[in-house]
Amino acid sequence: MISLVIVGDVLTMDPARPRAGAVAVVDGVVAATGEVDEVRRAVPGGTREIRVSGTVVPGFVDSHVHLLWAGRRAARVSLTGATSIAEIQRRIRAHAAAHPGDGWIEADDDLDPWDLAENRLPTAAELEDAAPGRGVLLDRRGHDALAGTTALRRAGITAATPDPPGGRIDRDARGDATGLLVEHPAVALVRAVLPPPSGADRRAWIEAGQRELLAHGITTAMDPAVAVPELAAYADAARDGALRLRVTAMPLGTETTGFAALDRAVTDCGLERADPRMLRRGPTKLFLDGGGSLGTALLSAPWPGTGGYHGNQTLSRDVLLAHCRDAARAGRGAGVHAVGDAAIDLVLDVLSEVDAETPVAGLGFHLIHAYLGPGADAMRHAEALGVRVSAHPALQWDFGAGLIDRLGEERAAAANPLRAWLDAGVEVGGGSDGPGPPMAPLHGMWQARTRRVRGRAEPLGPQHAVTATEALALFTTGAAAITGGPGTGRLRPGDPADLAVLDGDPLATDPDALRDIRVTATIVGGAVVSGDAGEAADGVPWRDFDRDG
Numbered sequence: 001m002i003s004l005v006i007v008g009d010v011l012t013m014d015p016a017r018p019r020a021g022a023v024a025v026v027d028g029v030v031a032a033t034g035e036v037d038e039v040r041r042a043v044p045g046g047t048r049e050i051r052v053s054g055t056v057v058p059g060f061v062d063s064h065v066h067l068l069w070a071g072r073r074a075a076r077v078s079l080t081g082a083t084s085i086a087e088i089q090r091r092i093r094a095h096a097a098a099h100p101g102d103g104w105i106e107a108d109d110d111l112d113p114w115d116l117a118e119n120r121l122p123t124a125a126e127l128e129d130a131a132p133g134r135g136v137l138l139d140r141r142g143h144d145a146l147a148g149t150t151a152l153r154r155a156g157i158t159a160a161t162p163d164p165p166g167g168r169i170d171r172d173a174r175g176d177a178t179g180l181l182v183e184h185p186a187v188a189l190v191r192a193v194l195p196p197p198s199g200a201d202r203r204a205w206i207e208a209g210q211r212e213l214l215a216h217g218i219t220t221a222m223d224p225a226v227a228v229p230e231l232a233a234y235a236d237a238a239r240d241g242a243l244r245l246r247v248t249a250m251p252l253g254t255e256t257t258g259f260a261a262l263d264r265a266v267t268d269c270g271l272e273r274a275d276p277r278m279l280r281r282g283p284t285k286l287f288l289d290g291g292g293s294l295g296t297a298l299l300s301a302p303w304p305g306t307g308g309y310h311g312n313q314t315l316s317r318d319v320l321l322a323h324c325r326d327a328a329r330a331g332r333g334a335g336v337h338a339v340g341d342a343a344i345d346l347v348l349d350v351l352s353e354v355d356a357e358t359p360v361a362g363l364g365f366h367l368i369h370a371y372l373g374p375g376a377d378a379m380r381h382a383e384a385l386g387v388r389v390s391a392h393p394a395l396q397w398d399f400g401a402g403l404i405d406r407l408g409e410e411r412a413a414a415a416n417p418l419r420a421w422l423d424a425g426v427e428v429g430g431g432s433d434g435p436g437p438p439m440a441p442l443h444g445m446w447q448a449r450t451r452r453v454r455g456r457a458e459p460l461g462p463q464h465a466v467t468a469t470e471a472l473a474l475f476t477t478g479a480a481a482i483t484g485g486p487g488t489g490r491l492r493p494g495d496p497a498d499l500a501v502l503d504g505d506p507l508a509t510d511p512d513a514l515r516d517i518r519v520t521a522t523i524v525g526g527a528v529v530s531g532d533a534g535e536a537a538d539g540v541p542w543r544d545f546d547r548d549g
Contacts, residue, residue, distance in 0.1 A: 001045055001047035002022065002026070002027055002028075002526070003026045003027075003031070003043040003047040003048075003286045004024070004025045004026075004047060004048055004049070004050060004054060004526060005022055005023075005024050005025075005036075005038055005039055005040060005043060005045075005047055005048070005049040005050070005053070006022060006023050006024075006025065006049075006050050006499070007021065007022045007049055007051045008021075008022070008051060008052040008054070008055070008501075009021075009054070009055045009056065009505065009509065010022065010023050010055075010056045011055060011056070011058075011472070011489040011506070012033050012058070012101075012490060012492065013472070013477050013489060013490040013491065014033065014490050014491060014492040015033065016492075018469065019036070019214075020033040020034050020039075021034070021035045021036050021039075021055065021314065022034065022035065022036045022038075022039040022040075022493075023039065023041045023497075024039045024040075024042045024047075025113050025497040025526040026042075026043060027494065027526070028458070028497055028525035028526040028527070029494060029495065029496060029497055029525075029526075030491050030492060030494065030495045030496070030497050031043060031493060032493055032495055033038055033045055033491055033492070033493070037246065039104075039205060040052075040082055042094045042537070043151060044273070045268065046082075046389070050106070052495060052501050052520075052521075053503065054404075054501060054502050054503040054504060054520060055501075055504065055505045056491075056499050056500070056501055056504065057217075057472070057476070057499065057500050057502060057506065058473045058476045058477075058488070058489050058490050058491050058498060058499065058500070058504075059217065059218070059220065059488070059489075059498030059499055059500050059522065059523065060216065060217045060218045060219065060313050060376035060441040060442065060476065060477060060500055061217050061218070061219070061220040061429070061430075061475060061479035061480045061483055061485070061489045061526065062213070062220070062221045062222065062345070062431050062432055062434075062439070062475070062479060063222050063390040063428070063429035063430060063431040063478075063479035063482040063483055064224055064335075064368060064390045064392060064431030064432070064433050064529075065140065065213065065221050065222070065223065065432050065434050065439060065514060066207065066224065066225065066433075066434065066435060067209040067210060067213060067221050067225060067247065068202065068205050068209055068223060068226070068230055068233070069142070069209070069214070069224045069435055070208070070209035070212050070235075070376060070434060070439065071204065071205030071206055071207065071208030071209030071210075071212070071437040071494075072108075072205040072207075073108055073325050073378065074207075074208060075106075075201075075365075075433055076106045076108055077091055077092055077095045077105060077106070077314050078091065078106035078107070078274075079091060079107050079108070079109050079110070079111060079138070080110070081530035082111060082116070082120060083115065083116060083117060084113075084116050084117040085116055085117075085118050085120075085121075085122045085263075086117075087109075087308075088116075088122055088130070089122070089126060089127075089129065089130035091107075091132050092105060092127070092131050092136060093131065096130070096131040096134060096290050098310075100251045100406070100455065102133060102134060103134070103135075104136070104137065104151075104194055104195070105131055105134050105135065105136045105140045105370055106136075106137050106138070106139065107137075107139065108138075108435065108436065109136065109138035109139060109140050109145075109146060110138050110141060110436040112293055112396070112399060112402050114401070114402055114405055114415045114434075117423070117539075118455050119142060120249035121145060121146060121180060122138075122179070123178055123179050124147060124148050124149045124151075124152055124177065124178060124179030125179075126178060127146065127147070127149070127151075127422055128148045128150060130148075130434075131148065132150075132514075133150055134148070134150060135148065135150050135151040135154055135190075135191075135193075135194070136150070136151055136262045137151050137185075137190055137191075138296065138495035139195070141229075141291060141293070141294065141436060141457060142225065143182075143183055143287075143291050143294055144179070144180065144181060144182050144186075144187065144290075144294055144296075145181045145186075145187040145190065146179050146180055146244070147177075147179050147181060147190050147268040148179065149179075151190050152177050152180060152190070154190075155189045155190040155192065155193050156195045157169060157177050157189055157190070158177075158191075158246070159171070159175040159176050159177070160499055161177075162427055163186065163188075164186055164188070164189065164314070164516060165170050165185060165187040165252075165316075166184070166255060166313065166314040166315065167181070167182055167183040167184060167185030167186030167187070167207075167256065167312075167314070168181075168182040168183065168186055169181060169182075169186055169189075169250075169358035170182060172533055174220060181254040182231025182256075182289055182290070182312060183287075183296065183312050184287060184314060184389075185255075185313050185314065185351065185543055189357055190249050191372070193400050196229065197229075198258050199232070199233060200235065201227075202229065202230055202233035203233050203236060203237055203242070204236065205350060206237050206242070206243075207231060207237070207242060210243065210244055210245050210247075211530070212439065213245060213439065214244060214245055214522045214524075214529050214530035215441075215493070215519065215522070215531070216439055216440045216441060217441065217442075217500030217502070217518060217519035217522050217531050218245060218439075218441065218522075219246060219488070219498035219499075219500070219522060219523075219524045220245065220246040220247075220248070220480065220483055220485045220488045220489070220498065221245060221246070221248070221281055221483075222247075222248040222366065222390075222431070222477075222479075222482065222483040223246055223247060223248070223249050224250045224285045224335060225248065225250065225252045225287075226249045226250055226251055226252060226285070226336075226350070228251075228252075228257075228262075228269075229248075229370060230266040231249060231251060231265055231266060231269050231271055231334065232268075232269035232271075234247060234249050234271065234279055235269045235270050235271040235272075235273075235274050235279065237279075238271075238275055238278050238279035238457070239273070239274050239275075240272035242316075243278045244278060244279075244288075244333060244483050244524060244529045245279065245484055245486065246279075246280075246496075246498070246524070247278065247279050247280070247531070248279075248280045248281075248419040248484060248485065249271070249279065249280070249281060249282055250283055250285035250335055251265065251266060251281065251282075251284055251285065251457070252284075252285050253284045253285065253323045253334070254287075254315075255314075255315055255316065255319050256389075258319075258322065258324035258326070259284065259322075259323055259327060259330070260324065260326070261298065262284060265302045265328075266281055272495075277496070277525075280484065280485065281332070282335075282364065282366040282483065282484060283327065283332075283334045283365065283366070284323055284327050284332065284334040284335070285330055285333055285334070285337070285368075286315055286323055286324075286335070286336045286337065287314045287315060287319060287337045287344045288313065288315050288320060288336050288337055288338045288346065288347060288353035289311055289312055289313060289314060289316060289337065289338060289339055289340055289342075289343040290311055290312040290314070290339065291339055291405055292339050292345070292371065292372045292395075292399070292406075292415065293395075293398075293399035293402050293403065293404055295311075295477040296311050296312040296340045296348070297311045297312075297314065297339035297340035297372050298310060298311035298313055298338075298340040298343040299340040299341060299342055299372065299373065300340075300341050300342045300361065300373075301357075303406065303407075304406065304408070306500075307520065310342065311340050311342070311343075311453065313343070313370060317346065319341045320336070320346070320350050321350050321353060321354070323406065324336075324350055324351060324354045324360075324365070325354050325358075325461075327359070327363070327364075327365075328354050328355075328357070328358040328360055328363055328365075328367050329358055329542050331363055331385065332361070332363065332364060333363040333365040333366070333446075334364070334365055334366025334394065335364070335365075335366045335367075335482075336365075336366075336367060336368060337367065337368045337369060337372060338367050338370055338373035339369045339370070339372050340372045340373065341372060341374055341375060342374055344367060344370050344374050344378050345378055347367060347382045348378060348385065348387065351365060351387060352381070352385065352386055358489050359386075360385055360387065361385060361386025361388065362386060363387070364387060364484060365385075365386075365387050366387060366388040366390050366482050367382065367387060367388070367389045367390070368389065368390045369390070369391070369395070369397070369433075370389050370421075371388075371392075371395070371415050371416040372410070372415055373414065373415075374417065374420075374421075376420075376424070379420060379421060381424060382424070382426050383424050383425045383426050384460065385511060387426070388426065388427045388428065388429060388481060388482050389421055389426055389428045389429070390428075390429050390430075390431050390479075390482050391418055391421070391428050391429070391430060391431070391474070392416075392430070392431050392432060392433040392437065392444070393418070393430065393444040393445075393448040393474075394432045394433065394434070394437035394439070394447060394448035395416070395433055395437050395440045396415060396445050396447060396451070396453060396460070396482040397437065397438065397447045397452065397453050397454055398417045398436065398437040398438075398454060399453075400412060400415070400453030400454065400456065401417055401453055401454060401455045402455050402459045404458075404460070412460060412461075413464075414464075415460075415461065415462035416461075416464065417461070417464045418448055418464055418465075418466050418474075419463065419465060419471075420464065420467060422470060424545070425442070426504050427478060427480035427481055428474060428478050428484075429474065429478040429479035429483070430444050430445075430448070430471075430474030430475040430478060430483055431479060432445075441475035441508065441516055442502075442514050442517075443470035443471060443514075444471075444474070444475060444513075445474065445506060445511055445514055446471075446511055446512070446514035446515055448465065448470075448474060449466060449467070449468060449471050449511035450465065451464060451465050459495070468506070468507045468508070468509075468511070469507060471506075471511075472506050472507065476489040477490055489520070496524075496525055497523065497525055497526040498523065498524050499522075499523040499533070500519055500521070500522050501519070501520045501521040501522075502518070502519060502520065502524070503517060503518050503520050503524070504516065504517035504518075505517075519531060520532065
């Protein structure tokens with residue numbers, strides 16, 4: 001038996017004992033919390049003690065973070081901070097020179113037109129000029145993409161190519177493709193001709209992504225939109241013991257990939273034979289509409305200045321219903337990307353139909369994002385059905401100013417109404433939707449409390465701010481309810497010993513203090529997996545304790 005006592009200021013997220021002076025760990029599980037003398041009685045005599053400065057909290061949980069994509073960024077062109085199309089071109093040219101040949105060039109493009117001096121996105125011709133003869137594809141937040149001329153040619157996209165169902169090929173006045181591909185079905189036309197990454201590539205991305213999350217104190221992550229080959233990479237990593245944080249993988253369902261196909265894929269890759277403490281199959285992930293920053297979320301009222309455009313519906317209602325019905329029957333649930341109010345209402349309408357056959361509460365059904373104009377009726381509907389919300393404060397920080405440009409101050413201020421969702425009795429779990437938006441839970445907690453946005457001095461919609469305790473719950477117990485990991489997000493006897501050690505108190509009165517707090521160590525199952533938690537009274541580092549018991 002391996003046991004340890006951690007002494008310090010402990011926030012447990014256990015209502016029966018919210019704050020403690022110590023926590024006991026036995027064989028990777030919390031054995032006791034309480035005052036030091038009380039905790040010592042729960043472990044064998046001679047158990048090593050570690051005294052930490054700062055505050056110990058349950059390991060953070062991110063209910064929506066693209067872990068694999070985070071690791072993938074290192075292999076792509078970085079466009080972070082680019083301020084002009086000319087700078088984008090320079091970065092692509094530099095990458096092309098460093099990687100000669102005719103291979104594809106990809107980037108994660110989190111830029112919006114208002115971030116660039118030209119106040120517009122680069123065209124296919126401008127991307128071609130940066131890397132002539134190379135396929136260039138810039139992913140836009142996992143929804144849209146910008147493609148260069150060669151990329152469009154390789155995909156066979158011409159003026160005569162019809163828009164695919166649920167997607168759109170942006171065109172100029174002559175009908176030629178501009179390079180902007182709107183939503184997954186359109187982007188898939190180009191992705192179909194890209195050489196697929198190898199299993200080793202995906203494995204390396206998982207390992208790189210988890211290092212980044214662990215450094216932020218995240219011990220459980222829900223990775224949404226996991227395609228079939230990526231499921232296999234996760235299963236291999238878990239079976240080999242390479243996963244150091246707990247992952248809930250959401251298989252990606254589409255218009256043509258139904259629940260039965262996902263079942264077969266999970267079985268074939270052996271995901272459910274992996275250690276369930278480290279890798280679990282989560283709800284099905286479904287994309288219903290676009291994004292607020294992209295101007296493609298499905299709204300009940302038209303987007304201003306678009307001549308009546310209400311947004312994009314990526315998935316048909318019949319397919320959405322079929323996915324949700326099958327998921328409910330299997331007891332697995334679904335997480336549906338629904339940003340705009342019309343998309344939110346459509347999901348809840350479908351789930352009401354499903355609920356009449358199979359009650360959906362407690363099965364993992366949740367709205368993803370759900371931030372652009374949800375009404376009081378929708379919130380009451382979600383609460384009555386037992387549908388949760390995965391909300392992402394970092395998104396509002398990232399493009400809140402852009403929402404003002406698209407929708408005006410009043411409508412933008414009403415976006416991401418965390419206060420209203422909580423007041424309606426809906427369980428809300430925090431996430432980052434990284435990479436792109438900051439992935440640190442402490443940043444998300446700060447934004448949820450302050451409603452600050454990038455490039456703006458004043459808060460946006462301060463009436464929707466949450467309290468310090470609610471902010472911490474977003475990224476612990478709230479997110480854990482969505483990811484479904486048993487006992488994660490809190491420190492209670494019998495729960496996994498997943499902790500984050502911080503150099504400050506996240507419940508401090510001043511929310512701006514959150515911006516200065518750092519994660520000094522991350523512990524999963526009682527073992528330090530990132531940082532350094534300190535030394536025992538006998539001077540033995542905790543890491544040595546992990547190795548030799």
